[in-house]
Amino acid sequence: MTRSEGAAPIETVGVIGAGVMGSGIAQILALAGCETIGFDISKEALDEAHKAVRSGRYGVEKSVELGKLTADEAEAALARLRFSDDFDETCQADLIVECVPERLDLKIKTFRDLDQRAPGHTILASNTSGFSIAGIAAATDRPERVIGWHWASPPVISRFAEIIRTKGTAEHTVETVRVLASRCGKNPVVIRDTAMHWGFVANRVYGAMIREASRCVDEGIASHDEVDQLMVDCFRWPVGPFGMTKGATSGWKKD
């Protein structure tokens, strides 16, 4: 296990919300060697998550087929990963990654519940796309152990790891998550959430781009597909702005 000064060893992880992001994040954490439980309130989501990590487009069977994993590595990761409807059990972890839908009331309630049920040493990370991490941390009695860990879709493939620290986030929390993100094969960048400035880079810049792309469509200059094609050809992006939105929300499932 990779250690770094100030980083705590993370052996057990809980993932709250096993949808598009949570299921892939749980898969990656299990592949990185963590005993992982993915929790969801929906039985359908739990079943889907289970299927996705095994035989989905980015599941471990596909990785074995592509030669990215051996069959033994895939089976070992699956043995470390469970999906469960037991919230309390999921909370018994060194780190919890919250992946519930992007609603502030739900994030706040989830962090309150996590703060009450998780052991004192547990780090609570949010995969919010843009809510203030300081605001979420204020719902807990452990702001020093609250951090943003923003993943990109599909989490199994993307190397993106935007780690958002607040004024109250302890150095060891930052270091622990940074080291774990590297262990997951990601390329972590730590940024700051300040009282005056919103601590997200990727979605701030993406938001500006999608607003302008939508304006081009609203003004009748170009269709969605035409905007996408132009941006792909001009900047060598893998998809255009509208294709990105569609893919991210669907988990990049094939039509």
Ligand SMILES: NC(=O)c1ccc[n+]([C@@H]2O[C@H](COP(=O)([O-])OP(=O)(O)OC[C@H]3O[C@@H](n4cnc5c(N)ncnc54)[C@H](O)[C@@H]3O)[C@@H](O)[C@H]2O)c1
């Ligand atoms: N999809 C993306 O591209 C993307 C990228 C980065 C970050 N995010 C963020 O990740 C989070 C999750 O997004 P998603 O795309 O995976 O959504 P999703 O709708 O696919 O999954 C959310 C899951 O949370 C479950 N859920 C709802 N209430 C819950 C609760 N109280 N406790 C536990 N589970 C609950 C739902 O049943 C669902 O399975 C959001 O904050 C989103 O902004 C999404």
